[in-house]
Amino acid sequence: MFNPARRRCVQSVAVANSSASIPSFLLPAFLAPTVRSFATTSPCLSKIGGAPLSIPPEVTFKVIPPPPARGRGSRIQPMSTVQVKGPLGELSMQIPPYVNIDQDPSLSGPTLTVQDSSDAKQRAMWGTTRAYLQSHILGVSEGHSAILRLVGVGYRATVEPTATTVEPEYEGQQFVNLKVGYSHPIELGIPKGVKASTPQPTRLLLEGPEKEVVMQFAANIRKWRRPEPYKGKGIFVNGETIKLKSKKIK
Known part of the structure; x- marks a missing residue:
């Protein structure tokens, strides 16, 4: 052969x-x-990345150019920084070096482009970067929120100025006190920039300009009582639901 x-x-x-x-x-x-490609159609470009950013009048959008490179042999490319400032706070985000922001006044808003649209990594970060920037703009103008529902007998949540089991991380920090079936109360420090309130004993409202911080704190609270499928008890975030199961009969 x-x-x-x-x-x-x-x-x-x-x-x-x-x-x-x-x-x-x-x-x-x-x-x-002959080697044939899997698809003969042209690649679909990002629709999210090419959409212009929507900036309200009260929000300031500023792009800070990257600092000059320190040496010729440096493999780390400097990244530019975007600062977004609004009535609810100020956020900043670093932009990959292959992402360009066009701030032409004739356009409806800043538009993002990438150097090589055929590269898979650049296409992925194109839409991701645009989504993060739009989330920051929405956060400093309107804010992000998460509503937690405590379902269970005796489940309660309160916001306290002090805690007995947790040390404060910054001056004036408040704490969320949970009573969710444990023999001791659960005390969690509220991250900086996040505001917590309890409109009802079984409702906890989290608000803040940075969506990632708000949702991560909501996830930390939820993990103390994840929703279980037999009685439907637990801590539910926003519109979360769970399908109930029938009881196990031996």
Whole structure:
């Protein structure tokens, strides 16, 4: 048996010598197989990344250029920084070096582009960067919120100025006190920039300009009583639901 390289060579010589005697419809069978791509359509560009950012009048959007590189041999490319300032606070975010922000006043808003739209990593970060920037703009203008529902007998939540089991991380920090079936209260420090309130004993409202911080704190509270599927008890975040199961009968 010939290896693949010799087989292709033999096939090409055989086709060249006997192309006159072989019918035309049999010639493709003697040729080497060609590599075909999976899809013949053109790649779909990011629709989220190409959409212009919507900036309210009270929000300031500023792009700070990257600092000059320290040396020629440095592999780390400097990144530019975007500062977003609004009535609810100020947030900043570093932009990858291959993402460009066009702030042409003739456009409806700043538009993001990438250097090479055929690169998979740049296409992925194109829409991701735009979504993060729009989330920051919404956070400093309107804010992000998370509503936690405590479902269970005796489940309660309060916001306290002091705690007995947790040390404060910054001056004036408040704490969320949970009573969710443990023999001791659960005390969690509220992150800086997040505001917590209890409109009802079984409702906890978290508000803040940075969505990631608000939702991460909500997840930390939820993990103390994850919703269970038999009685439907637990801590539910926003519109979270759970499908109940029937009781196990032996």
